Amino acid sequence: MLHAVIMAGGSGTRFWPASRAAKPKQLLELAGHESMLRQTVDRLGDLVTPAQTLIVTNQRLVEPIVAQFPELPGESIVGEPCKRDTAPCIGLAALLVRRNDPDATMAVLPADHVIRSADRFQDALEQAAHLVDAEPDRIVTFGIRPSYPAEIFGYIQRGSRIDVRNGDAPAFMVKRFREKPDVTTATEYLSSGDFYWNSGIFVWKAKTILDALSQRQPEMLAHLQAIGDAWGTPQQAEVLEKEFTAIKGISIDYAVMEHAKNVAVIEAPYDWDDLGSWQALGRLLGTDHHDNTVVGRHLGIDTTGTIVRTNNEHLVVTIGLKDCLVVHTENATLVANKHDEEAVREVVKQLEARGWKEYL
């Protein structure tokens, strides 16, 4: 049976002002009527039981997530005491998964991506689990066929084809992971046909990732093992705090993936978007005949290429805007040039510097 580890610790600052410390992106209904996290869990369907679901988040969010997931056992929601990037998060999850199921295969899933449809996604996970069963030291990733020369995603270069079962999606050995390219390189990738967008979803044996950490990050693994040893004892919280804080943060890509040998990529049979920033809302929700994407009550005059997000009570009127972003929330409004949206993260830093905590 497959285990699911859902990484739900992000701060989502690119989605300020909708995303706040107490209710970041993964807890928002950005795409659809359910939170991103709820959709991530529901998307797994019957493939993963509640007892085999683990949500790793930051400590502040444990309470709201527990409230949002009454069907999950309390121990399924783990709060990190501090941010240490993805490798420690995944390593800890692998330890906890292996405690109950030494041979466990686990899928690692970001909590804030958009994936359609659930059926095809479950099929792909099942296929990945099958590929891991066939070669237990295998790491399986999912590649998205690029539709444009995106500079905002990492890429996976595929190698030789892997035999798959009838009806399965095409699968390949991974030749190389590539960081976010410039547009020229991205255009080459696109035309070569050998490159996928890296969707950041992995399937592997818990043992595989722990072995890799043991080799590449022995210090990190020692801290994580100390946490694992104290897990379920009265010292759990104290040890978690102390040992996790002592870890040096690093991403799973740098810590493991770039050095891994037996990595496969399944060509994802589902639609995917990382919903990385407000601009993604346009891709996701589509645009009207003025190229605008609107959520909530809006009146636009001479407005094109603009993303507006408000609710159904608070009216946003735009006049003479082109390629802008207007996000209304209860106590803060963002008006930005759509192409400057990286600066949204800068806003959060400046708010912190000014001590304007009510907007964080």
Place this chain on the structure above:
Amino acid sequence: MLHAVIMAGGSGTRFWPASRAAKPKQLLELAGHESMLRQTVDRLGDLVTPAQTLIVTNQRLVEPIVAQFPELPGESIVGEPCKRDTAPCIGLAALLVRRNDPDATMAVLPADHVIRSADRFQDALEQAAHLVDAEPDRIVTFGIRPSYPAEIFGYIQRGSRIDVRNGDAPAFMVKRFREKPDVTTATEYLSSGDFYWNSGIFVWKAKTILDALSQRQPEMLAHLQAIGDAWGTPQQAEVLEKEFTAIKGISIDYAVMEHAKNVAVIEAPYDWDDLGSWQALGRLLGTDHHDNTVVGRHLGIDTTGTIVRTNNEHLVVTIGLKDCLVVHTENATLVANKHDEEAVREVVKQLEARGWKEYL
């Protein structure tokens, strides 16, 4: 003793969303901590007593204005049943003023202009009253020395100089009124030195304006006289409704001023702004070193030439904006290119057409 007639019936739609039907521009604190109307009344100081102050507004605003001016007798606030432009408003006021004071001199003042300082303004009104005393059929206007070739104001061309008392402002006969010019013409006006901006403030005998209406607008005057005859009787409201509605709307400029013979202009010794639109807020409140004008809590990144108005709780963040206008109110936000602001009036029309009354 001078009478003051304050025209407070405007809808202020250019200041949407701050200005609403139930609380239009003249009732807002746009410049300073008091409403424009309150400042207009207070600016008169001891020159005009409460009993000699008349506020003409629309019927819906009588109640809030009565509440805002406890010092004024109830009959000092007159509500028009419908919009009929300035001539009927001024004609009715002249009739009501003359009932109590057949020889009355009255100043007609818009309720939504910015004037500094009150002392110099009172001096100018007193000088105007003196000029009317000297020639009872005289109409006195106030001209503002233009500081730039404005296309947004009407102009007054001055003629021969009128002798004034020691210490008085310069005064001239009016040669001609000029409508809002294009920029080339405005530039010529500016360099000629013979042109003033028309500030829309008049001083005259009530008799003078009624005589002029009798000559030029006999039908209007007949309606107004029917209202005057019923004033103070149980039929007042009914007759006002019927007769005022029957009047054909026309501005005092077209109805009277353009045909008037004995018109003087005093070179205003005070600073003036008609606060005609949001852009005026920049002129009025000044700009910071990024050329922005900000009221309320704002964080700007790469933002220039922009006007932001919010309160001290609701944060507005702007990124990569140039020459924009952002106005936050409780249930509506306007984001506009600053130069498209004439379209703000169009917004109000579209809101009416959609039946979105909560934003009007």
